[in-house]
Amino acid sequence: xxxxxxxxxxxxxxxxxxxxxxxxxxxxxxxxxxxxxxxxxxxxxxxxxxxxxxxxxxxxxxxxxxxxxxxxxxxxxxxxxxxxxxxxxxxxxxxxxxxxxxxxxxxxxxxxxxxxxxxxxxxxxxxxxxxxxxxxxxxxxxxxxxxxxxxxxxxxxxxxxxxxxxxxxxxxxxxxxxxxxxxxxxxxxxxxxxxxxxxxxxxxxxxxxxxxxxxxxxxxxxxxxxxxxxxxxxxxxxxxxxxxxxxxxxxxxxxxxxxxxxxxxxxxxxxxxxxxxxxxxxxxxxxxxxxxxxxxxxxxxxxxxxxxxxxxxxxxxxxxxxxxxxxxxxxxxxxxxxxxxxxxxxxxxxxxxxxxxxxxxxxxxxxxxxxxxxxxxxxxxxxxxxxxxxxxxxxxxxxxxxxxxxxxxxxxxxxxxxxxxxxxxxxxxxxxxxxxxxxxxxxxxxxxxxxxxxxxxxxxxxxxxxxxxxxxxxxxxxxxxxxxxxxxxxxxxxxxxxxxxxxxxxxxxxxxxxxxxxxxxxxxxxxxxxxxxxxxxxxxxxxxxxxxxxxxxxxxxxxxxxxxxxxxxxxxxxxxxxxxxxxxxxxxxxxxxxxxxxxxxxxxxxxxxxxxxxxxxxxxxxxxxxxxxxxxxxxxxxxxxxxxxxxxxxxxxxxxxxxxxxxxxxxxxxxxxxxxxxxxxxxxxxxxxxxxxxxxxxxxxxxxxxxxxxxxxxxxxxxxxxxxxxxxxxxxxxxxxxxxxxxxxxxxxxxxxxxxxxxxxxxxxxxxxxxxxxxxxxxxxxxxxxxxx
Amino acid sequence: xxxxxxxxxxxxxxxxxxxxxxxxxxxxxxxxxxxxxxxxxxxxxxxxxxxxxxxxxxxxxxxxxxxxxxxxxxxxxxxxxxxxxxxxxxxxxxxxxxxxxxxxxxxxxxxxxxxxxxxxxxxxxxxxxxxxxxxxxxxxxxxxxxxxxxxxxxxxxxxxx
Ligand code: FES
Ligand code: FES
Numbered sequence: 001x002x003x004x005x006x007x008x009x010x011x012x013x014x015x016x017x018x019x020x021x022x023x024x025x026x027x028x029x030x031x032x033x034x035x036x037x038x039x040x041x042x043x044x045x046x047x048x049x050x051x052x053x054x055x056x057x058x059x060x061x062x063x064x065x066x067x068x069x070x071x072x073x074x075x076x077x078x079x080x081x082x083x084x085x086x087x088x089x090x091x092x093x094x095x096x097x098x099x100x101x102x103x104x105x106x107x108x109x110x111x112x113x114x115x116x117x118x119x120x121x122x123x124x125x126x127x128x129x130x131x132x133x134x135x136x137x138x139x140x141x142x143x144x145x146x147x148x149x150x151x152x153x154x155x156x157x158x159x160x161x162x163x164x165x166x167x168x169x170x171x172x173x174x175x176x177x178x179x180x181x182x183x184x185x186x187x188x189x190x191x192x193x194x195x196x197x198x199x200x201x202x203x204x205x206x207x208x209x210x211x212x213x214x215x216x217x218x219x220x221x222x223x224x225x226x227x228x229x230x231x232x233x234x235x236x237x238x239x240x241x242x243x244x245x246x247x248x249x250x251x252x253x254x255x256x257x258x259x260x261x262x263x264x265x266x267x268x269x270x271x272x273x274x275x276x277x278x279x280x281x282x283x284x285x286x287x288x289x290x291x292x293x294x295x296x297x298x299x300x301x302x303x304x305x306x307x308x309x310x311x312x313x314x315x316x317x318x319x320x321x322x323x324x325x326x327x328x329x330x331x332x333x334x335x336x337x338x339x340x341x342x343x344x345x346x347x348x349x350x351x352x353x354x355x356x357x358x359x360x361x362x363x364x365x366x367x368x369x370x371x372x373x374x375x376x377x378x379x380x381x382x383x384x385x386x387x388x389x390x391x392x393x394x395x396x397x398x399x400x401x402x403x404x405x406x407x408x409x410x411x412x413x414x415x416x417x418x419x420x421x422x423x424x425x426x427x428x429x430x431x432x433x434x435x436x437x438x439x440x441x442x443x444x445x446x447x448x449x450x451x452x453x454x455x456x457x458x459x460x461x462x463x464x465x466x467x468x469x470x471x472x473x474x475x476x477x478x479x480x481x482x483x484x485x486x487x488x489x490x491x492x493x494x495x496x497x498x499x500x501x502x503x504x505x506x507x508x509x510x511x512x513x514x515x516x517x518x519x520x521x522x523x524x525x526x527x528x529x530x531x532x533x534x535x536x537x538x539x540x541x542x543x544x545x546x547x548x549x550x551x552x553x554x555x556x557x558x559x560x561x562x563x564x565x566x567x568x569x570x571x572x573x574x575x576x577x578x579x580x581x582x583x584x585x586x587x588x589x590x591x592x593x594x595x596x597x598x599x600x601x602x603x604x605x606x607x608x609x610x611x612x613x614x615x616x617x618x619x620x621x622x623x624x625x626x627x628x629x630x631x632x633x634x635x636x637x638x639x640x641x642x643x644x645x646x647x648x649x650x651x652x653x654x655x656x657x658x659x660x661x662x663x664x665x666x667x668x669x670x671x672x673x674x675x676x677x678x679x680x681x682x683x684x685x686x687x688x689x690x691x692x693x694x695x696x697x698x699x700x701x702x703x704x705x706x707x708x709x710x711x712x713x714x715x716x717x718x719x720x721x722x723x724x725x726x727x728x729x730x731x732x733x734x735x736x737x738x739x740x741x742x743x744x745x746x747x748x749x750x751x752x753x754x755x756x757x758x759x760x761x762x763x764x765x766x767x768x769x770x771x772x773x774x775x776x777x778x779x780x781x782x783x784x785x786x787x788x789x
Numbered sequence: 790x791x792x793x794x795x796x797x798x799x800x801x802x803x804x805x806x807x808x809x810x811x812x813x814x815x816x817x818x819x820x821x822x823x824x825x826x827x828x829x830x831x832x833x834x835x836x837x838x839x840x841x842x843x844x845x846x847x848x849x850x851x852x853x854x855x856x857x858x859x860x861x862x863x864x865x866x867x868x869x870x871x872x873x874x875x876x877x878x879x880x881x882x883x884x885x886x887x888x889x890x891x892x893x894x895x896x897x898x899x900x901x902x903x904x905x906x907x908x909x910x911x912x913x914x915x916x917x918x919x920x921x922x923x924x925x926x927x928x929x930x931x932x933x934x935x936x937x938x939x940x941x942x943x944x945x946x947x948x949x950x
Contacts, residue, residue: 254826
């Protein structure tokens with residue numbers, strides 16, 4: 001019987017009501033009294049010396065309130081990077097300044113030069129267009145290899161080169177890996193590109209700054225996944241505002257996918273300008289502006305080598321990657337190709353020796369940072385592509401080759417050679433489930449049918465693992481993180497028994513307002529409707545790190561459970577007093593406290609009332625009130641894993657690929673709301689298939705963004721995607737968090753690209769073409785060219 | 790500035806607009822109807838779809854002045870008279886056809902236009918009709934199911950276990 005409430009129920013989302021009736025409160029829906037509007041003048045060249053800014057003509061235009069240039073920000077800090085990577089030689093990464101408005105140089109198309117604040121948005125835009133920036137154009141650094149070549153122009157003149165860091169992991173394994181590869185029975189080598197992407201949440205970024213002269217408090221309304229992180233970074237590092245004088249609000253946010261984690265210049269600008277002109281200041285990004293200012297994702301170029309013995313056992317793995325950082329270090333950019341990537345190179349396999357080298361490179365492009373999956377899709381793509389190629393070269397079935405190397409259920413906890421310890425998993429189980437759901441055995445009949453229609457059918461399999469529930473603070477601190485990665489929750493019980501949970505997690509589509517109450521309702525045995533979730537405002541939530549890395553339920557949910565446990569313990573003491581029993585004998589179920597072995601009982605609501613009207617109350621032992629806070633710092637990452645199968649048809653005449661079937665069997669541990677979990681997987685699959693077939697962020701050799709709008713950047717549309725078959729019934733609960741959950745937000749985007757590419761390569765092979773790899777996106781022209789070269 | 794009048798969700802409204810004022814900004818900024826969203830500046834995303842005289846229109850692609858005298862319906866006008874969700878809205882909730890909600894107003898308005906034209910569309914027809922509406926969250930799977938269900942066709946329930 002499906003449950004109809006509590007943990008495991010597909011409770012309908014309560015937030016849907018406002019979104020479906022047009023009553024959501026997104027940042028652009030916020031308009032403050034006396035608000036002025038900002039428009040930015042942005043660099044239209046990729047690289048240049050900024051000789052001066054002439055805003056005299058613009059200053060006199062209608063509605064202009066004030067014009068700001070880099071000079072106004074000389075005494076202000078730059079945008080900080082939140083993760084310091086140490087290179088192979090023990091040296092810190094090269095870390096350039098990142099000014100709010102350009103100082104002396106522009107470094108990518110879109111780099112902000114000046115800002116006009118005016119009475120209307122149109123007046124601000126008109127005046128910004130009338131500002132004259134005197135720029136001497138310099139040669140643009142676009143290609144990563146060229147950027148590292150001797151004599152390349154430098155993106156940052158004060159750095160020694162365009163190399164941010166040269167990272168080796170695990171450095172001590174380097175020679176042993178080389179020896180194992182040199183002596184192996186078989187080595188499969190693959191060079192591949194993980195295409196640069198633009199996150200493109202449907203809501204463009206918005207910032208509204210406000211300043212209250214009467215108490216000196218600044219407020220920023222912003223499209224953020226983590227308002228406390230923005231408050232900390234902007235307050236402490238950029239504007240020098242103490243946190244008690246700075247409030248950051250991220251109300252309804254229309255998707256993030258990583259791109260709204262980071263602290264952006266426009267947020268600092270609006271906060272700064274509001275104080276300077278003593279009026280609220282609003283900036284709303286256009287989509288065109290989003291393409292040249294939102295941090296991009298992926299953009300790795302990799303060579304991977306996999307050494308195998310005669311039976312197909314993996315002996316060693318080595319990768320060499322160039323990772324694009326863009327022109328500046330975005331907030332978490334440096335962690336993505338390193339600790340979020342190298343640590344996942346073991347995949348689901350027992351490979352004993354691994355060495356990962358990553359060179360992070362500055363170029364005259366938009367900064368690159370985390371995008372759904374962040375490092376883990378890049379790891380999975382390399383690994384699952386090279387395994388497929390190895391299977392073909394050695395004549396071993398690709399499923400069988402994976403199975404021969406899977407970590408077995410009795411090997412958990414399993415310490416990989418790349419620093420992480422998987423707590424639990426069962427990779428054969430998800431593989432079996434995926435094969436059954438995909439009707440793997442019925443493939444040949446479908447292939448024959450496709451052939452009869454003049455199409456080549458192919459299938460691709462993939463097994464992925466990811467590290468979620470980010471992250472144990474002490475561990476990431478050792479690895480260079482400049483923040484703790486715990487999460488927080490305050491549970492406030494009202495006198496009449498209803499609860500409010502104030503969480504540091506943030507929902508921008510994930511449905512926390514529905515799923516989090518399911519947990520509380522289950523713990524106390526009350527109706528979900530008695531629980532309300534508050535998030536997104538630093539003024540009324542405890543310090544939290546926000547939502548990314550599939551961490552909300554695993555870390556934020558755990559904090560909520562811990563706070564609720566404190567509540568229940570205290571409530572039991574009150575109940576014991578009311579029932580004249582020992583609190584050790586009090587039990588809570590179905591919203592009622594009882595004393596074991598007696599018929600005594602007291603309702604949840606009566607205990608809550610007693611806590612706030614303490615007439616008959618153990619005041620000598622406990623305080624009145626019922627409100628508790630918990631901070632939860634995870635003991636380990638969580639490790640969702642699964643098997644994905646893609647079946648495609650390729651049109652041999654045009655190279656057009658169509659996805660005929662897509663099956664995802666995931667192990668997310670325990671699941672709070674299956675409906676929401678499945679929706680998360682669907683969305684991830686949409687983005688992963690988008691990466692594999694459609695999306696590509698392209699710069700020309702001058703650093704101009706060629707794919708700068710939805711006309712040129714191919715977003716997946718409804719008829720590009722199939723119906724998905726998704727399953728999460730294989731569950732090995734996480735062993736170290738109280739809910740046994742692992743997180744599900746990124747899996748789809750991690751597991752799907754290699755499944756798609758493996759399937760297309762398979763289709764071409766079955767069609768008699770000796771194609772072993774095609775770089776994403778697999779557009780008809782790329783597929784056609786590959787099959788006809 | 791010129792004054793423009795139209796009927797929005799059954800109520801007569803008017804306001805001063807510039808020649809370049811888009812219908813989307815007239816609704817959002819002028820009328821405070823912020824349910825209509827703006828997701829792009831190239832008429833590609835469909836977050837801004839409203840109905841003008843019964844036709845689905847991208848309101849970012851029409852000047853407010855062009856809608857003078859028209860009957861305009863926005864997402865705020867789609868609920869039942871008693872305030873409960875209309876059939877399509879209810880199906881979106883039942884089938885989890887939305888996550889962040891930003892594309893949702895446009896999706897619902899497009900779905901309503903589709904079902905007015907084609908009361909029992911096939912899945913392929915739904916997918917094809919939505920080519921002007923981008924959703925980044927859902928992978929469309931549950932949007933398509935919601936629209937099929939709203940048309941009265943049999944759709945298996947969401948996440949039955
Ligand atoms: S805002 Fe109208 S189509 Fe994108
Ligand atoms: S629900 Fe977020 S864009 Fe569609």
